[in-house]
Amino acid sequence: MAAYILRRLLLIIPTLWAIITINFFIVQIAPGGPVDQAIATMRGGMDGDMALGRITGNSRGDTVTGGLNRGENASAYRGARGLDLEIIAEIERRYGFDKPIGVRYLSMLKNYATFNFGDSLFRGRSVLGLIAERLPVSISLGLWSTLIIYLVSIPLGIRKAVKNGSRFDLWTSTAVILGNAIPSFLFAVLLVVLFAGGGFLKIFPLRGLFSVDAAGLSLGGKILDYFWHLVLPIFAMIIGGFASLTMLTKNSFLDEIHKQYVMTARAKGLTEKAILIKHVFRNAMLIVISGFPAVFISMFFTGSVLIEVIFSLEGLGLLGFEATMQRDYPVIFATLYIFTLLGLLLSLLSDLMYTIIDPRIDFEARR
Numbered sequence: 001m002a003a004y005i006l007r008r009l010l011l012i013i014p015t016l017w018a019i020i021t022i023n024f025f026i027v028q029i030a031p032g033g034p035v036d037q038a039i040a041t042m043r044g045g046m047d048g049d050m051a052l053g054r055i056t057g058n059s060r061g062d063t064v065t066g067g068l069n070r071g072e073n074a075s076a077y078r079g080a081r082g083l084d085l086e087i088i089a090e091i092e093r094r095y096g097f098d099k100p101i102g103v104r105y106l107s108m109l110k111n112y113a114t115f116n117f118g119d120s121l122f123r124g125r126s127v128l129g130l131i132a133e134r135l136p137v138s139i140s141l142g143l144w145s146t147l148i149i150y151l152v153s154i155p156l157g158i159r160k161a162v163k164n165g166s167r168f169d170l171w172t173s174t175a176v177i178l179g180n181a182i183p184s185f186l187f188a189v190l191l192v193v194l195f196a197g198g199g200f201l202k203i204f205p206l207r208g209l210f211s212v213d214a215a216g217l218s219l220g221g222k223i224l225d226y227f228w229h230l231v232l233p234i235f236a237m238i239i240g241g242f243a244s245l246t247m248l249t250k251n252s253f254l255d256e257i258h259k260q261y262v263m264t265a266r267a268k269g270l271t272e273k274a275i276l277i278k279h280v281f282r283n284a285m286l287i288v289i290s291g292f293p294a295v296f297i298s299m300f301f302t303g304s305v306l307i308e309v310i311f312s313l314e315g316l317g318l319l320g321f322e323a324t325m326q327r328d329y330p331v332i333f334a335t336l337y338i339f340t341l342l343g344l345l346l347s348l349l350s351d352l353m354y355t356i357i358d359p360r361i362d363f364e365a366r367r
Contacts, residue, residue, distance in 0.1 A: 001355070005348070012344045017109070019340050020333065024108065027329065028101055034121050034327045035097055039088070108333065117334035122326050127334040130319060137209060137315035140226075141304045145234050146295055149241040154288065156242070157249025158276070164254060173247075180243035185306040188236035192310060196232060204232050207312040233311045237304065245288070245295070252284040282357050289353045292346070 092098040099107075111118065117127035156176075160169045192198045196206045205211065209229050214222055256262065257280060265275045305317040316335060323331035354361045 005352075008348045008351070012341065015344060016337065016340055020109075020112065020337060021105075023336060024105055024333065025101075027327075027332065028104075033097075034329065035088075035092055036327075112333075112337055117337075118330045120323075120331050121328045123328070123331075127330050130331065131316065131334065131338065134314055134316045134319045137308065137313045138304065138317060140209060140230060141233060141237060141307065141313070141315060144230060145237045145241065146292075148234065149238050149245060149295070150292075153242050153245035154249050154285075157246045158253055158281075160246065160250040161253035161257060162272070162276070164250075176243040176246050180240045182239055184236050184240055185310060187239050188233070188307055188310045191232045191236055205229050206232075209313070233307050233313060236310075237307055241295075249284070249288055252287050253280060256280045256284045285357055286354060289357065290350055292350055292353075 089098065096104060115128070117131075119126050120130060123130065156172060160172055163169050192206065194200050195203045205228065209226055210222070211217075211225050211229075214225050217225060253276075262275055262280060265279055270278075304313075304315055305321050307313070308315045308318040319331065320335045322328075323335065
């Protein structure tokens with residue numbers, strides 16, 4: 001098993017390299033990069049001399065006064081007409097685009113190998129600092145949402161399989177399907193209106209993970225305050241998350257319940273509870289566990305963007321979205337790198353869980 005784990009860890013390196021490489025060149029050739037945005041900002045609201053002054057630190061901009069039209073039709077950037085080539089060159093240097101794309105690519109690989117993600121292009125802070133600042137929000141939303149969904153969906157799916165075709169099975173199926181049909185962001189808005197001072201009751205807070213005066217609370221008070229802030233956003237995230245996992249668990253258990261080894265166990269006089277726990281559970285849960293990495297990553301990143309916006313929670317989902325809109329390449333690639341690495345490690349953890357639940361599975365022997 002140790003050899004299998006080592007091989008999987010070594011495979012992470014080429015996988016990360018391939019994903020980062022493909023995305024690097026796709027993003028680099030896409031229009032509307034940071035240089036284009038800086039040029040558009042200058043043309044939209046600043047004179048050429050003021051712009052160069054802000055970029056170079058020269059408050060007067062004496063070096064380009066009266067020369068703004070010399071670079072007309074000479075730049076490859078859209079919207080650069082009327083701007084001096086010196087200004088455009090300075091913008092390129094500031095954002096690192098004065099070097100060939102191959103040099104930028106190799107520099108990025110070297111830095112990412114040591115987890116050196118550089119600084120944000122537009123925020124003036126290190127990328128790792130931004131990620132560390134936003135991480136608690138994303139961990140809180142992703143971890144608790146995933147945990148609640150699994151703790152509810154798995155027992156519910158097992159119960160539905162045992163009671164297949166009953167009234168309980170019918171009304172619970174109706175409930176989870178209706179919940180799945182409600183968009184999370186729409187339900188979040190409804191929760192804000194009803195319970196967060198949006199027009200009716202004001203029971204739950206709307207902003208952040210802690211209250212303003214949380215520093216003066218006791219440890220127990222801080223914990224309660226933390227969970228009190230998470231009630232509405234987590235409830236909004238999990239409303240549509242039960243359906244797929246519940247039905248997957250139910251169908252998986254139904255498939256196992258009708259197999260020959262279950263009939264043999266019944267013929268030996270084992271109780272239904274013993275059959276479910278000792279025989280069916282181990283086999284049926286394999287397919288459920290295999291989907292854990294995808295569920296966790298979805299909750300951790302993609303599923304929380306709108307929720308973070310609605311509840312004023314500054315997490316990694318919102319950070320990645322803002323970086324994409326601004327073409328903040330260091331932040332984009334750093335978040336992509338970290339989430340890809342996290343997904344690959346969780347996939348390995350999922351395989352290890354297979355062997356814990358069913359010791360008969362031996363990945364090393366399969367090789």
